[in-house]
Amino acid sequence: MLVNGKWAADWQPIQSKDKIGRFVRETSSFRNWITPTGEPGPAGEGGFKAETGRYHLYVALICPWASRALMVRKLKKLEDVIDVTVTEPILTDQGWKFGDYPGSGYDTLLNTTYMHEIYTKADPVFSGRASVPVLWDKQLETIVNNESADIIRMLNSAFDAFGDTSVDLYPHHLRDEIDDLNATLYEPLNNGVYKSGFASTQDAYDEAVAGVFETLDSIETRLSDGRDYLLANQLTESDIRLFVTLIRFDAAYHGIFKCNLKRVIDYDGLREYTGRILAIPGIDETVNIDHIKTGYYSVKALNPSGIVPAGPSHSFETRP
C-alpha cells in the first residue's frame, strides 16, 4: 500500500483484521461524482460533468468490484464514451501491474506501470491501498472515484445524454428495495467470501462461511418462484452486484477462499440465474475465468506455490 505517496515495502494482500481475526475492508478514498451538469453529487467535489471521452476506467478482471463497473458500462452502452484499461491478473509485490498478459493492456493514457502510480498522480501524498476500480478524469488529471458502488450509480444515471436511456438499473420506484437487497448481499456474501478466505482464526472463518451459505440458500429460495431476476422481471443493480460474486464462486472462492460447502452449479436456481445474466449481450465480455483463477490463486499469502488449479471452467447454462 501507499504511505504518504511512497510504496510501502511490507505490502500485504491481506487487508486489516480485527481482534478475532476477521478481515476488515478498507474504505475508499476518492468519492467525487460525475453528474450530467457537473454539479456536485451525493459526496465530494463538483466539476465532473458527464462528457464523452473525458473519463477512463482502470479495472482488473479478477476483481468483482471492478467488474460490476464494467458490466454497467456495457449495459448502458458506454463503450465509446468511457475507455478502459485492464491490469494483469497477478497481484505483484507492488500491487496491480499493466502489461501484456492476454486480456490485459499497458497504460497508454498515463504511461504508468503500476496502479499505485495513478494514485500518486492524483494525490502525491496518498496513503492507502491502490485498489481497482479507478475512474480517472483526463481533464482535471485526477481520480474521480475509486468506489465501485458509487461508480455503478453514476454510470447508470449521469451519462444518459450518451448511453442507453432504456436501461435503468436503479429506478426510482425500486430504490428502497434495491438498497435493502444490496445490504443483505454485501456483508455476508460479496464481502463474506473475502472474510472466509482471509479469516485468520477458525472462529472468524466459521462465522464468514456460514454467512456465505445462508445467503446463497436464501437467494435460492427467492428464485424458486421462477422469477428471472432478484426483483421479479427487472434487471437491477442488485443483480449486477450478485452476479459478480456468483460467476467467481466455483472458479475461485470455492477453492482458494474455502467456501466449499456447495458450488453455485449445485443450486438449480442460482445456476440458471447466473447463466441467464451471463447470456445478456455484452456480459460475457466482462468475465474472464483465466484472469479470475490466475488472479485469486496468485495471492501468495493464501497459495504460496502460486499453482493455479486445472478446473473448473464456468459451465453455466446460458439461456435468456
Ligand SMILES: N[C@@H](CCC(=O)N[C@@H](CS)C(=O)NCC(=O)O)C(=O)O
Ligand atoms: N470498495 C472498493 C473495493 C475495491 C477492492 O477491494 N479492490 C481490490 C481488488 S478485488 C483491490 O484492488 N485490491 C488491491 C489492494 O487491496 O491493494 C470498491 O468496491 O470499489
